[in-house]
Amino acid sequence: MRLVYLLLLTLLFPTAVFAQPYRTVSYDASGRKVITYTCDPNETPEWFKENYLKEEKAKEPIISETKAEVVSEQKRTPPKEGSIPAKIETVDANGKEIFTENYRIGYAGQCTWYARGRFHEVNGVELPTIGYAKDWLMAPLVSDKVDVCLDVNVVPEHSIAVYAPKADSRLKGHVVFVEYVERDKDGNPVNVYYTDANGKQDTEKNKYTKGCDGQVIQESFQEFRENRHLKLVGYVVKKD
Template structure:
């Protein structure tokens, strides 16, 4: 019975890496996150993503995750590279600034503390982790990326910015659907902004996961998730399906 249950869990977890790109997330408590998506025929697909900290030991071993005790120790030992000091020059395109994983004493890759959560490879997973890595502030927001502006209004540590031209550095940009409300939206982390002599944004350097440059959707892709992308301001504002709605930054 135990082995049968583990097999079912493994099958469910495997499904999370094949969810279509237009997936929507529903927070369903501390134990599980539901991902609602649609296949090529328009049929609804529901995938469950389980919190790794609450998985049975056998399942964690199959997925390469440590036990709760090991993870607690790993969090204490892992060294997160803080970039809270704003960059003084543009980062290199394609460079990964985030410290997402590290090798323990056995050579096994582990997630650093800000990124040790569920939803690996999702844009919300990365943006929340990068924000915590840079600012030391954990964002307790769940649900669709498109809902982050409204969901964060009650967080005393965050400030919502709706002046799109301000483009605050080291903030999270939130995108919402233009017309198709089935879309989950998108979030990314703004690393650096090039401006003209009047302070107007010219080029945006941002990092994200599950975005337009990602080669494997809905799964963590080392070297791709978190890499620096440069776009001019007009391109950054929108794409064919999503539009920029605002930013989340540390409240001053």
């Protein structure tokens, strides 16, 4: 539009807009006449500069909240291996150490006790008592606040990973809480950071081990999928 204003004003009122505008005639590749007007900007009236020759400010890019969240997600860092992100204990009014509210149900030190408490702590969903660890994929039958994911390659963060016996049905299985997942450029899991109790690194089995239960363990996805006796069969996830 500015060029239209400029051309019209120059044609209709040449001396009112510019002093002695210069007219150049040329031809384009198709043989069409092209007329170009040039002028000395020092002789252009201030009112015209103010209204028609203002420089447009470059528009700042608009970043949506969703995009900002994605960037923030990409910048997340994994929890420190060996740290304990779970708040398992607190101190009462008498200075005695007691379990926090999330960890007051179940047999302290068992994997199901810890996974249940950590899931509640992070997701705000309290799971009922389900049974042995290997049975935890039945969770949606007793709670309408969770679903299960049977694709073991997904590895949802903040889910409970469920392990079942490979061969010996007498084994009770195992559950762990998935804290963080490192993925390749295609979204495939590479390294998994999880916490648990009564697991492979627990120094005292079948009891709460302060400073050990709830420690962050990092494993490659291949290590995470199975061990000698157990295999990963799915995940308990918070329902959207």
